[in-house]
Structures are given as C-alpha cells and as structure tokens.
Amino acid sequence: MVFIVSTFIRIIIVIVFIALWETLPSIGLVNELTAPRFSMVLIRAGELLNPYTSSSIVPLGFYTHLSVTLFEIGVAFLITVFVAIPLGFLIGGFRLVTQIYEPLIYLIYAFPSVALYPLVVIILGFGPPSKIVFGFFLGFFPLILNTIAALRSIRPSYILVAHLFGCRKIQLLQKIIIPASASFIISGIRLALAFNIIGVLFGEIVASSIGLGFVITSATYKLDAPTEYAAIIISLTLIYIILESISFVQKRVFERED
Amino acid sequence: MKIDRQTLLVRGLQFSSVIAIFVAAELSVKLNLISPIFISKPSDSIIILLTLFRNGAVTQLLISTLQPLLIAFILSIIIGVYLGIVISSFKMLKQGVEPFIAIFYSIPKVLLVPIFWSIFGFSLEYKIAYSLIHGLPPILINVIALVSSTDENYLKIARFYGASLLQIYQKIMLPSIIFGLFASLRLALNLCLVGVIIAEMFVGTTGIGFALRHYASTFKTPEFYALIYLLVIISVSINIILLGFEKRIVSKRGLQLAL
Numbered sequence: 342m343v344f345i346v347s348t349f350i351r352i353i354i355v356i357v358f359i360a361l362w363e364t365l366p367s368i369g370l371v372n373e374l375t376a377p378r379f380s381m382v383l384i385r386a387g388e389l390l391n392p393y394t395s396s397s398i399v400p401l402g403f404y405t406h407l408s409v410t411l412f413e414i415g416v417a418f419l420i421t422v423f424v425a426i427p428l429g430f431l432i433g434g435f436r437l438v439t440q441i442y443e444p445l446i447y448l449i450y451a452f453p454s455v456a457l458y459p460l461v462v463i464i465l466g467f468g469p470p471s472k473i474v475f476g477f478f479l480g481f482f483p484l485i486l487n488t489i490a491a492l493r494s495i496r497p498s499y500i501l502v503a504h505l506f507g508c509r510k511i512q513l514l515q516k517i518i519i520p521a522s523a524s525f526i527i528s529g530i531r532l533a534l535a536f537n538i539i540g541v542l543f544g545e546i547v548a549s550s551i552g553l554g555f556v557i558t559s560a561t562y563k564l565d566a567p568t569e570y571a572a573i574i575i576s577l578t579l580i581y582i583i584l585e586s587i588s589f590v591q592k593r594v595f596e597r598e599d
Numbered sequence: 600m601k602i603d604r605q606t607l608l609v610r611g612l613q614f615s616s617v618i619a620i621f622v623a624a625e626l627s628v629k630l631n632l633i634s635p636i637f638i639s640k641p642s643d644s645i646i647i648l649l650t651l652f653r654n655g656a657v658t659q660l661l662i663s664t665l666q667p668l669l670i671a672f673i674l675s676i677i678i679g680v681y682l683g684i685v686i687s688s689f690k691m692l693k694q695g696v697e698p699f700i701a702i703f704y705s706i707p708k709v710l711l712v713p714i715f716w717s718i719f720g721f722s723l724e725y726k727i728a729y730s731l732i733h734g735l736p737p738i739l740i741n742v743i744a745l746v747s748s749t750d751e752n753y754l755k756i757a758r759f760y761g762a763s764l765l766q767i768y769q770k771i772m773l774p775s776i777i778f779g780l781f782a783s784l785r786l787a788l789n790l791c792l793v794g795v796i797i798a799e800m801f802v803g804t805t806g807i808g809f810a811l812r813h814y815a816s817t818f819k820t821p822e823f824y825a826l827i828y829l830l831v832i833i834s835v836s837i838n839i840i841l842l843g844f845e846k847r848i849v850s851k852r853g854l855q856l857a858l
Contacts, residue, residue, distance in 0.1 A: 350695030375717040441612045452834045453793045455800065456808065456827060459815030464637050535705065543709045547800055547812075554710075561713035569717070573710050584705060 377566045386571035398568055399556050410541060410553040410576075413469050417476030417537045422530060425481050429488025443489055450482040455543055462548050472549065476540035480533035487529025491522035524595055531587045538580055636820055644824035651825065660829070663805040664795055667723055671730035672791045679735055679787075680780070683742025684772055693743065700743075704736035708794070712801045721803055730794035734787040741783035745776040781848055785841040792834065 362379040365371045388394045395403035432438050458475055465471035499517050508516070545554020553576045560569035621641045627633045628640045651657040687693050712729060719725035753771050762770070799808025807826055814823040 344694075346691045347694035350691055351698065354695060354699065371718075376714075437609070437612075440609045441616070445613060445617070448835060448838070451789050451838050452831060453789070453796045455793060456796050456811050456830050458800070459812050460637070460820075460823060463815055463818070463820075535707070539707045539709055542707055543797065546709060546712065557710065557713055561717060564717075566717065569713055573714065576710055577706050581702065581706060 373566075374564060375566055377570060381567045382570040382574065385567040386575055389568070389571050389575065399559075401551070403556065403572075406552050406556050407579075409469065409551050410545065413472045413541045413552065414476060414534075414538055417473045417480065417541060418534055420473070420477045421480040421484055421533050421537060424477070425484035425533065426488050426526065429485040430492065432485070433489040433492030439489055439493070443486070446482060446486055446489075450486060454479055454482075458544060458547060461544075467548060467550055469551075472541045472544035472552070475544045476537040479540035480537040483536055484526075484529045484533035487525055487532065488522070491525030491529070492518070494525060495521045527591050527594075531584065531591065534587060535584055538583075542576070636818055639821040639824045641824070643821040644828060647821055647825040648828055651829075657829070659805075660807055660810060660826075664799065664807045665833075667726035667730055667798075668788075668791055668795045671727045671794065672734055672788050674727070675731050675734035675738055675787055675791065676780075676784070678731075679738030680742055680773075680776070683739050684746055684768060684776075686739075687743045687746040693747075697743070700736060700739055703732075704740060708732055709797060712797055715798070716802050726795050726798045726803075726806070729798040730791045733790040733794035737783045737786045737790065738780070741780060742776055745779040746772060749775045778848060781841075781845045785838060785845070788837055788841065789834070792837070796830075 359379050362376075366373040366376055366378050385398070388398060389403045392402065392404060399406065432442055457478070461471045461475050461478070465474060495518060499521060500513065503513050503517050541552075542554050545552040546558050547554075549555045549558075553572060556572045557569055557576070560566070560572060624638050625640050625642060628635050628638055648657075651660075686696050708729075711732070715725055715729045719728055749772060753775070754767065757767050757771055795806070796808040796811075799806035800812050803809045807830060811823060811826050814820075814826065
C-alpha cells in the first residue's frame, strides 16, 4: 500500500515538474530565451541524438563530442584506479606513514581543487590531456583515502591467524587483505568515477573545443537555450546510468558473498 | 596537555614533508628545472599574498567570495532543516521525494552552471543559487535521516500531553536533530565553497575564482599561487573550526548522556 502511494507521489512530482516547465515559459513568467519549454527541449534532444540532424546543430555532430568525453572519462578512470589503489596500499601498509599522510591527504581532499584547473590548462593546453589529468586529480584523493580506510578496517586477528598458520606474504595479500578490503575499495572506485566525471566535465565547460561540456557552453554563449538544456539532460541521464550501473554491480557482488 | 613522543614524531614529519614540498618548488624554479610559468617560487607568492593583505586588495576578493558562500551556507541550513522536517513528517511524501533528492545529490552539478548563469546573469544571486544547490542536498538527506530516528516515545508523550504540531517541531524535533546536524555541516560548507569557485570561474568579474582564471590566462603564475595559498587558508580554517565545533558538541553530548 505504502509502495503504491509513494510510486504515485513520485509520478505526480514528475508530472507537475514537467507541466510547470511547459507552462511557465509559455505564459511568460520565465523568459523563454533562458528557459525554453519542455517540449522544445525534448524535440531538440531528439534532433541531437539523431545522427542525420545532429551535425546541423552542433559542429562535428553530437556523437563525436560524446565519444571524446567518454574517452576522457575512461582514461582518467583507468589512471586513477591504477595509481591510487597501489599507492593506497603502500601508504596504508605502514602505520606511521598512514598517521603522517592521511590527515594531509584529507586536507587536500577538502580543498576546492577546481581552483587549480586554470593551471592545468596552462601546462597541458586546451585539448583532452588537460581534462584527463584534471579528472584523474579529482578522483585520486577519494580512492586513495578509501583504500587506506579499507586496509585499516581489516581485523588484526585475521592477519594474526594467517601468520600463525605460516602464511606467506603473497598468500596473505591474496587470501586475506584483498577480499577483506574489497567492499571499501569498490565504493571508493565508484566515488572516484563520480569525481573523474566531475573533473572532465568541469574542464570541458570552462575551457575546451570538443566534448559534451563544449556543446553545452557553446550553446549557452550562442543563446541557443534548447540545445543547451537538451545537451545537459542527455549528459546527466548518461552519467546517472553509468554511476547507477556500478552501484548495481557492487550490490549484486557483495550480496552474493553474504 | 601532555604530548607523547609518537604524536610529536608524526606532527614533525607532517610539518617537514609540507616544508619539503615548498623547498622543492623553490629550488626547481631557481635551478631552471621547471619553467616559472608552471610553478612559481613560493617565496614570491607569499610576498605577493602579504602585499595583497597590506594594500587591502584582499578584502575585495574575500568579500565577493565569502559573502555568497556564507549566505548560501546559512540558507541551505535553514531550508534544509525546515524542508527536511516537513518532508519526513509524512511517510508517503518522504518515500516519494527521497529518490529525487538522492539523484540530485549524485549528479555532477557542474553541468548545471550554464543554466544558472543564463537565468540569474552576472549577479550575487547567481553565485548564491549555484552554491546553494551544492550545500542543500547533504543537509537535507541528513535531516531526513535524523528526524526518522527521533525517539518515538518523545513524540508519544508530547502528543499525550496535547502538544501542538508547532510545539512538537520546536521542542522535540529541532533539539533532537541539532547534534547530528553538525556532521553534515562541514561537508555542506566545503561543497558550497566549491560551488562559489565554479560559479566565479565559469563567468563573472569578481571573486577568487575569477581572479584565478584571470591570472592563469595572463600567465601571472606567482599571483595565481598567491591566491591558491589564500584559498588553502580559507579551506583549512573552515575545516579546523567546524571540526572543533563537532568535537566540542560531541563531548558535551557525551557528558549529558553520562549525567
């Protein structure tokens, strides 16, 4: 009963939101130049996604920009995973090193790193490398902190038992440390991917010549609001699907273990 | 206060590794290992920061960045607490709205900055509104979780003695969430700061975010780093102050529970 009513409320919220979006610009409460009607945005989104019409709205076509952004996110994500996890193991493996560097990494993590982006552009230029590096930079800290926390969460008694039964170093890593820390590390990986995406998109929005962020910003500067909103909605949906699928896999894998 | 040798060692090593980074930056520029466009000498940047403080240019920067930050932060506390209480008082509404809040919290809000700019234009409201959407979701989520975990017995007793809805909110709900609220305040303030910096960096002519973009695009690297140091000071002091508050309130609460 509760489930049905709450689903009903959810549907009503979506309908009211779309209805307001459709009516407010048409009766003139909101300027249509900056907030176009929902139907216009939807039609433009369809045109953007259609490979035959998209190149007339955006230079090079929408799919080129989309694939560039996905490529940047993917590379940034791979670099983050392959750098942050080993480094996290290296720091988290020694208690003194953890005590020294964990608070410092926390402070850097709390710092609004977006402020450093202009410097990255100066060093690496306008193209994809600056976005990849910046995406990596934002994703690196949450993942390394999660890896350190994961190593700390392993119960010392596990390691003690392993030592007692004459476990070798590699066996210890394989049988105890990796399985015991996997859950933490995977949630760190999801967080890192979210930050990678923020870094790449922020880079594209502030300064770029290709990518989803470029489509959005150039449409904004041309006062082409329907394209701007359509591109934003498509990107948000895509990112939401990517992040949710990781959470889904995470839940599946760890529920089965239990 | 007694400090044992272990903490002393840790603090010393922390301090010296920070110093080592500064020294490495200073030397690598001095010995022409790295172009001075990429990294400035820390000594130059610190002198620039001090002159900014001395000639008062820093007040302008701080006002134009901290004013929207604080307004957005306070607004997100007020809206977050009251909206959170209202949402969580109705079970159906709560279950209906919760997924939307979670979705909004998880999407990258960087993508929304052009919308805010085109609606609000170059104004204080633009920075405040964009910063608000960063700070509001964590507080809202926290308040909803806290209200749901309010002790049922308190509410039963209040209803039994005929307390009005307003009294229940004021006397039971607010005090019971106020302690837990502090956990999300630090996160919210950090996110608000990110929001203001993004807003300033995207468009605008005022604030630290704009100044950073301006100095970077005119290759004034020492000035750029001076502002980064200023931002570090702001961010670190925010975190230290709020962490202190959290610790003090937690210890006070522990005392109350013990009594």
